[in-house]
Amino acid sequence: MSGYSGRGVHGQVVAALGARIVSGELGRGDVIDLAALGRDLDVSMTALREAMKVLAAKGLVEARQKRGTYVRDREHWNLLDSDVIRWRSEAGDTAAVLRDLAEVRSVVEPAVASMAALRRDEHDLAELDAALEDMRGAVGAAAEVAADLRWHRAMLRATHNEMLARMDVFIEPALRLRDALVHESSADDPVPSHAVVVEAVRGQDPAAAAAAMTSLLDKAAQDAAGVLGHSGDAEEKETVSE
Template sequence: MAAYSARGVHGQVVQSLGARIVGGGMSEGDILDVRALGEELDVSLTVMRESLKVLAGKGLIDARQKRGTFVRERRYWNLLDADVIRWRVEGGAGEQLMRDLADVRSIVEPAAAHRAALHRSDADLDALEAALAAMGRARSASADAADADAAFHRALLAATGNEMLARMDLLLTPGLRERDRLVHSHASVDDPVPSHRAVLDAVRDGDAARAELAMLDLLAKAARDLDRLGAAADDPSPARSPRRTAG
């Protein structure tokens, strides 16, 4: 059961119910019969209660006196939570979610690259270089590739010298990981290292305008990868072996 399978029965219940809610198997306002769900999933009420606390923390459910436990309206869901993102992808909303992420990145990351070129430290450059080296070593579609990609973008945000911008990694990283998983699995795309290298070189040179343009080019390439993903989904022919993607 994906990431939660390693966390035992409690995690499996969270996975099962979370995916059901986010995927539309339960509608907003639906009342959860906790006892019946426990019997269905073959777990104790104690496990159910602890699992429901996790889902409540993600904004998916709530409990009120005289009403019981119910599915909350979507506007209360923590859409930036890594599990909620994954459940949305599993429920078929992956492409739209990735396009929403691309919009956010187009606003944040070119400006971050511009600022990083002006404020980066030697330690920031070392972190970017290390992430790029890890990206070059990683196998396509591997967890290491996703980790290296996320590390590069996290280091770039940190290089801005702005603590609030640096914390934008909490918003971007979960989506980036799902994006990597989706694109690596379905699209034949080019080596991501050159596009990331162009950003790093401009940041290293302190050339803010060039860094911003390099990030815009990287994001344009990422958008083309998503277009290939959509085309592959519509193409009934056998999929090609995936290659790495810019992220």
């Protein structure tokens, strides 16, 4: 689901209320007083109602007769939504997001690389090579993140499995968060580790492709843990697992 923050009054209301819910300022079961909220944010009831529809789609709120609009339990939140991920990070939950991302990737992406090695075609290889070139020429965190995302999308598509190809919908938001954090703090060149995966895929060696992807992911997790460790935040250190 695409982000709404920054898209006019509507987006600002979604962002403000979503952040309050995810941070715990509004707790589970809390009934939202729309009239008071409208006065607080200086927005119309129309804008509030539209924002509530967006937040309901993200699983954060629900409206019921006689009860009103209330905050749902965390188990109902769409934790894969890009806005929810960002709000969690802004609320100080970055370490947990990155930990969950690392675990999901460790389960999924070695298998993706293995399948890509068996199914890739020349177009897939050309796209992977182009993504590597983007990575080599990227200047600045934004360009580096975009190139990394292009590479991972190309790898997913190279499986020629439509469901796997769509996994970028939930991998992208958290991957963007991790990459932005790491690229801004690390001078390591990401190209060699990614190139090893591509060469294994090119050589149609599924075992080597899976092993190379596992090595790449291990390095990514170490980089993220290192950046968070430098913050000196004891809570973050307890949350990140190696």
